[in-house]
Amino acid sequence: MNGYRAQLLRFDAQGQALYDSDGLLVTERGSDGVQRIVDAGPYRAVAARHRDLPVTHWMDRLIAPGFIDMHVHYPQTDIIGSPADGLLPWLTNYTFPAETRFADPGHAAEVAHVFFTELLRNGVTTALTFATAHPASVDAFFHEAQKRGLRMMSGKVLQDRNSPDGLRDETEQSLIDSETLIQRWHGRGRLGYAITPRFAPTSSEAQLRGAGELAARHPQTWIHSHVAENRDEVRWVAELYPRTRSYLAVYEDFGLLRGRAVYAHCIHLDDTDRALMHASGAAAAVSPTSNLFLGSGFFNFRDAEAAGMLHGLASDVGGGTSFSPFRTMLAAYFVGREGQSKPGLSLAPSHLWWLHTGGAARALGLEGVVGTLATGSEADFVVLNPDAIPLLSRKAGRAENLEELLFALIVLGDDRVVERVVTA
Ligand SMILES: [Zn+2]
Numbered sequence: 538m539n540g541y542r543a544q545l546l547r548f549d550a551q552g553q554a555l556y557d558s559d560g561l562l563v564t565e566r567g568s569d570g571v572q573r574i575v576d577a578g579p580y581r582a583v584a585a586r587h588r589d590l591p592v593t594h595w596m597d598r599l600i601a602p603g604f605i606d607m608h609v610h611y612p613q614t615d616i617i618g619s620p621a622d623g624l625l626p627w628l629t630n631y632t633f634p635a636e637t638r639f640a641d642p643g644h645a646a647e648v649a650h651v652f653f654t655e656l657l658r659n660g661v662t663t664a665l666t667f668a669t670a671h672p673a674s675v676d677a678f679f680h681e682a683q684k685r686g687l688r689m690m691s692g693k694v695l696q697d698r699n700s701p702d703g704l705r706d707e708t709e710q711s712l713i714d715s716e717t718l719i720q721r722w723h724g725r726g727r728l729g730y731a732i733t734p735r736f737a738p739t740s741s742e743a744q745l746r747g748a749g750e751l752a753a754r755h756p757q758t759w760i761h762s763h764v765a766e767n768r769d770e771v772r773w774v775a776e777l778y779p780r781t782r783s784y785l786a787v788y789e790d791f792g793l794l795r796g797r798a799v800y801a802h803c804i805h806l807d808d809t810d811r812a813l814m815h816a817s818g819a820a821a822a823v824s825p826t827s828n829l830f831l832g833s834g835f836f837n838f839r840d841a842e843a844a845g846m847l848h849g850l851a852s853d854v855g856g857g858t859s860f861s862p863f864r865t866m867l868a869a870y871f872v873g874r875e876g877q878s879k880p881g882l883s884l885a886p887s888h889l890w891w892l893h894t895g896g897a898a899r900a901l902g903l904e905g906v907v908g909t910l911a912t913g914s915e916a917d918f919v920v921l922n923p924d925a926i927p928l929l930s931r932k933a934g935r936a937e938n939l940e941e942l943l944f945a946l947i948v949l950g951d952d953r954v955v956e957r958v959v960t961a
Contacts, residue, residue, distance in 0.1 A: 538565045539572075540592035541959075542580055543920065546601040546939075547910040548895040554887035556939045562600055563587055564916040564961075571727070572916040572961040595920055598956065599942075601890075602910050603662025603917035604862040605897035606852050608761070608801040608822035610667040611652040611678060611691070612636050612645075613855030624767040624831050627856065636694075637703035639669040645677035653681050659860045660955040662917035663898075663907055665731060665761055665799055665822070665851075666691040670706045672714045679722045687960055688907055688915065690759050692731035693718055695748055696739035712747040719755055727915075727961075731759035731799075737774050737787045749792030759901070760798035760819075764788065765805040767833045785810040794819045797902040801853060802827075803841075804834040811844035820900035821846060823892070824853035825868035831856055835876020838869075838884065849897030850889075862893050863950040870947065886943035920957035921946065929954065 545560025561583040563576040576583050584590065616635045621627030639645045656664060668674040668691050675693050682689040693715055697708045706714075715732060723730035732755075734740045734748050752760050765771055765784050774784045781787050785806060788794055796818035803814070803821035814821065823836045841848050850865050851857070859865065866889040873882040898908030907915050923933035923942075929949040936942035946954065 538563055538575065538587065538590055540584070540587065540590040541595065541600060542592050543595040544599040545577060545910075546599060546890075547577060548602070548891055548908070550904070550909075550911070552888070552891045552896055554890070554939060560600070561592070562910065562918070563590065574910055574912055574914055574916050576912065577910055597922070597924065599921040599923070600910075600918050601921060602894040602908050603919055603958065603960070604660050604893050605849065605901070605908055606656070606661050606664040606862075607799060607820070607849045607897050607901060608824055608851035609664050609854050609857070611649060612639050612667070612669045612674060614648055614652045614655065615855075617855040618858060619855065621831070623769065624833060624856075625769055627831060632855070633701050633704055636669040637701070639674040640671045640703065642673040642677060645671070645674045646681070649677045649681040653685055653687070655860045657685075657958050658955065659952050660862060660919040660921075660958055661860065662919075662958065662960055663688045663903070664690070665759060665901060667733060667761065668693060670694045670696055670700075670704050670711075672718060675718050675722070679725075679728050682728060683726060685960070686727070688727035688903075688917065690729040690731045690761075690901075692733040692759070692761060694733050694735050695744050696735040697744045698741050699739045700735075708741055708744045708747070711744060712751060715748075715751055719751070719758060723755065723758055729757075729759060730755070731761040733761045734793070736763040736770070737784065738770070738777060742791075745787070745791040745793065752795065752798075753792055756795075758797070760793050760795070762788065762793070762800055763802055764800040765810075766802035766828070767831065768805065771805050783807065783810055785813060789813060789817070799901065801851060802833065802836070803848070804828065804836055808840070808844070811840060811846050814846040815844050818847070821848040822851040822853075823848055823869060824851045824857055825872045826858045826865055827853035827856035828872065829868055830858050835872045837877055838873050838882055839877045847900040848892070849900040850893040861951050863947055863954070866890065866893055866947045886940050886947055889947060890943055915961040917960050918958075919955055920959070921950075921954050922956040923950070923954060925953040925956065926950065
């Protein structure tokens with residue numbers, strides 16, 4: 538067993554923040570080699586329950602759950618900050634050329650290494666990640682995640698039409714490759730496979746149908762795609778599927794809405810779509826820095842909440858502009874301010890934090906596994922040092938309650954604050 542003494546931020550199952558100004562977190566390695574949390578709470582009370590516990594003291598530091606990125610593209614690490622008029626020209630001019638290079642396993646391994654280094658430097662311990670259409674890109678991703686012992690999900694991108702040479706795959710082979718990769722990686726240690734149609738316009742009906750059949754055969758896998766990001770894209774889907782009620786309904790028709798199905802963006806949805814998300818158990822990966830950068834629109838937190846639709850936060854690098862959860866939470870705050878049926882929201886700092894930790898875990902079907910520091914969950918956590926940035930140090934020192942402390946971190950914090958990352 539190991540004890541860690543610091544300020545402690547945890548979440549209960551309802552998403553309420555639990556805070557100890559002098560806390561103790563106790564972990565123990567299971568027979569599977571994974572460290573789990575066995576106790577947590579105020580230092581005095583917890584220490585009294587564990588005699589002779591070796592304790593690491595991190596005074597003036599805050600232990601919090603490792604951040605969870607619900608949607609990110611590791612092959613787009615190098616195209617972060619590429620300017621474009623909007624989503625579709627951005628895909629054509631930057632994304633597709635960059636992804637074509639992932640046919641080379643050496644290139645994929647090199648970028649995977651950089652990607653995981655960036656995630657961890659920013660305190661992100663779990664991510665649902667796009668690879669590319671090349672199976673080798675998935676192997677490179679999982680090899681690197683396995684080497685670092687991380688809980689990670691990814692999958693081969695399915696795109697058999699409206700895609701350039703070098704990325705476009707072949708319908709039948711793409712499904713065979715996906716099945717092979719599921720057998721190879723899903724459930725191996727802390728790794729999970731995600732069936733990953735890029736988005737409706739780049740898959741034939743046969744490929745979407747095959748993806749839905751795979752998802753039914755492997756109910757514990759994830760489904761990962763995009764929906765309703767941009768108005769031009771929504772119009773394009775309406776042309777391709779003129780008889781389908783909505784963009785989201787295309788995925789429903791092919792059996793691609795269920796628990797552990799994660800759709801990035803979900804901006805241009807209507808109430809029927811939101812009800813469908815809720816009823817199916819599918820989740821939205823809200824990607825605010827990406828949506829602001831590409832001018833796609835504003836996620837409607839109020840309507841999502843009212844519909845009971847699962848949702849959490851995501852960076853969407855490289856459409857997103859930062860790996861930092863602090864940047865993402867601040868952008869989500871701006872979106873809440875601006876993008877709702879009026880008046881705008883002031884999302885609570887602890888709620889923004891929940892959407893990037895425990896709430897994201899729940900949306901991913903990983904409740905109780907990561908994201909809250911609850912007893913029995915895996916010990917992925919960050920150690921934050923508000924004194925790493927002068928202005929933040931000054932502001933955090935004046936915080937009179939948890940919400941003020943968390944908001945200071947969200948507004949003024951970045952990777953400099955992440956002093957240490959401990960993974961199970
Ligand atoms: Zn994306």
